[in-house]
Amino acid sequence: MTPAQVTLVEQSFARVAPIADQTAVMFYDRLFEVAPQVKAMFPADMTEQRRKLMATLAVVVNGLSNLESILPAASALAVRHVAYGAKAEHYPVVGSALLWTLEQGLAEGWTPQVADAWRTAYGTLSGFMIEQAYGRPQAVK
Numbered sequence: 001m002t003p004a005q006v007t008l009v010e011q012s013f014a015r016v017a018p019i020a021d022q023t024a025v026m027f028y029d030r031l032f033e034v035a036p037q038v039k040a041m042f043p044a045d046m047t048e049q050r051r052k053l054m055a056t057l058a059v060v061v062n063g064l065s066n067l068e069s070i071l072p073a074a075s076a077l078a079v080r081h082v083a084y085g086a087k088a089e090h091y092p093v094v095g096s097a098l099l100w101t102l103e104q105g106l107a108e109g110w111t112p113q114v115a116d117a118w119r120t121a122y123g124t125l126s127g128f129m130i131e132q133a134y135g136r137p138q139a140v141k
């Protein structure tokens with residue numbers, strides 16, 4: 001990611017942070033609409049899950065300018081997701097639900113540059129997580 005893209009992600013995330021819970025509700029509604037098969041993997045009460053997702057996204061966004069600082073946590077998160085039943089092919093679905101949600105939340109703030117910056121950020125994060133969780137030939141499972 002370029003420094004300009006990092007700034008775009010930071011600034012646009014700051015605009016949805018005040019409506020974090022609403023954003024998370026919209027994200028999971030969208031995810032379960034486009035990928036109904038993943039709904040059963042999640043708890044019935046999504047209150048905590050919504051909070052954790054937005055808190056983690058905040059940590060990731062804050063770490064984009066210093067990627068090495070968040071890689072250990074991202075790796076651990078990826079490995080925990082194997083136990084949740086997440087598969088590599090779920091990551092693009094989650095990513096498109098996230099980008100769709102941001103587009104709704106940001107409205108006219110969702111410019112092609114902002115969209116590109118988020119696509120790059122999510123691609124970088126999910127690529128790293130997939131590699132950490134599924135990419136190692138010696139992975140213990």
Ligand code: HEM
Nearest residue numbers: 038041042043052053056080084086087090091094125126
């Ligand atoms: C970059 C992408 C993702 C991020 C940032 C993320 C973030 C999180 C966070 C913070 C939690 C709370 C529990 C924990 O910290 O371990 C969580 C739980 C969960 N995630 Fe993800 N996640 C991502 C991708 C996915 C994908 C692709 C799936 C596949 C469907 C998935 C399915 C789940 C499930 C099922 C749980 C709930 C586990 C439970 O409480 O039983 N996540 N996720």
